[in-house]
Amino acid sequence: MAAAAAAVPVLRGTLLRDEPMAHHTTWRVGGPAEHYYVPADRNDLVAYLRSLPTDEPVFWLGLGSNLLVRDGGIRGSVIATAKGLTALAQPGERRVYAEAGVSCAKFARFCARAGLAGAEFLAGIPGTLGGALAMNAGCFGGETWPLVVEVETIDRAGTVRRRTPLDFQVGYRSVKGPAGEWFIGATFQLTPSGEAEVLAQRVRELLEKRSASQPTQQANAGSVFRNPAGDHAGRLIEACGLKGTCIGGACVSEKHANFIVNTGTATAAEIESLIAQVADRVERQHGVRLHPEVKIVGEPRAGGETK
Numbered sequence: 659m660a661a662a663a664a665a666v667p668v669l670r671g672t673l674l675r676d677e678p679m680a681h682h683t684t685w686r687v688g689g690p691a692e693h694y695y696v697p698a699d700r701n702d703l704v705a706y707l708r709s710l711p712t713d714e715p716v717f718w719l720g721l722g723s724n725l726l727v728r729d730g731g732i733r734g735s736v737i738a739t740a741k742g743l744t745a746l747a748q749p750g751e752r753r754v755y756a757e758a759g760v761s762c763a764k765f766a767r768f769c770a771r772a773g774l775a776g777a778e779f780l781a782g783i784p785g786t787l788g789g790a791l792a793m794n795a796g797c798f799g800g801e802t803w804p805l806v807v808e809v810e811t812i813d814r815a816g817t818v819r820r821r822t823p824l825d826f827q828v829g830y831r832s833v834k835g836p837a838g839e840w841f842i843g844a845t846f847q848l849t850p851s852g853e854a855e856v857l858a859q860r861v862r863e864l865l866e867k868r869s870a871s872q873p874t875q876q877a878n879a880g881s882v883f884r885n886p887a888g889d890h891a892g893r894l895i896e897a898c899g900l901k902g903t904c905i906g907g908a909c910v911s912e913k914h915a916n917f918i919v920n921t922g923t924a925t926a927a928e929i930e931s932l933i934a935q936v937a938d939r940v941e942r943q944h945g946v947r948l949h950p951e952v953k954i955v956g957e958p959r960a961g962g963e964t965k
Contacts, residue, residue, distance in 0.1 A: 689732070694736045908920060
């Protein structure tokens with residue numbers, strides 16, 4: 659059921675123009691956003707959406723992981739949720755509410771401290787809950803949507819809706835729902851365990867496992883490709899001998915083959931070219947077409963290549 663959130667007459671957030679997206683993505687690449695807005699809170703977000711021309715594109719940003727912004731940047735408005743949509747609370751014995759800008763790791767630690775089991779795997783996801791909801795993010799054997807009991811969405815008119823999982827088609831790294839709506843919050847149901855320290859230790863172990871198996875000390879965007887059915891993208895890439903392969907400053911990680919790292923000088927075009935090269939090589943050698951898990955957005959630099 660739709661309910662319009664209260665508008666705020668004057669914008670209270672931060673609006674930047676021609677803001678380099680390289681400052682806001684974990685790959686540390688990306689051209690300028692035409693408008694970059696950090697809402698002060700949910701009401702301010704509603705006001706900003708209502709202030710936009712109806713034809714202005716809107717792109718939502720969390721922590722900038724799982725994302726490749728091309729060197730020509732993004733037209734329209736980028737809305738950054740990680741500083742404005744940060745409410746996190748436990749409204750019931752088994753339930754936790756979080757807004758879209760809350761980091762997955764923070765959510766996992768919050769649940770563990772509350773003695774609620776089931777969200778520990780989220781510690782391994784380097785993004786926000788908004789992104790986790792949008793793609794059914796998962797790792798270490800867990801996925802986001804089995805925990806969801808209700809979500810809140812917003813549309814271009816600033817209308818906020820509450821929806822249940824029945825309103826969405828959820829699959830492996832895929833979520834399809836009502837067109838023109840974006841996630842701004844969700845309520846999750848977990849399992850009371852009464853063993854907060856045990857859960858906290860599990861979160862620490864998963865963070866250590868992530869650090870040990872992934873190139874966390876180098877600029878990257880997380881796993882580049884989805885795992886094909888019955889196999890792992892990293893295994894296929896490594897079997898092709900592609901670890902360490904580079905295009906300019908973009909290289910397939912020596913630590914985990916399903917990661918591409920920016921060694922310091924990479925452009926988005928180089929990363930995109932390497933993604934295409936890896937996918938082509940795996941298809942030629944193994945007959946399996948890998949599909950990117952990372953979202954590629956924006957425009958190429960004028961006079962540059964798209965891949």
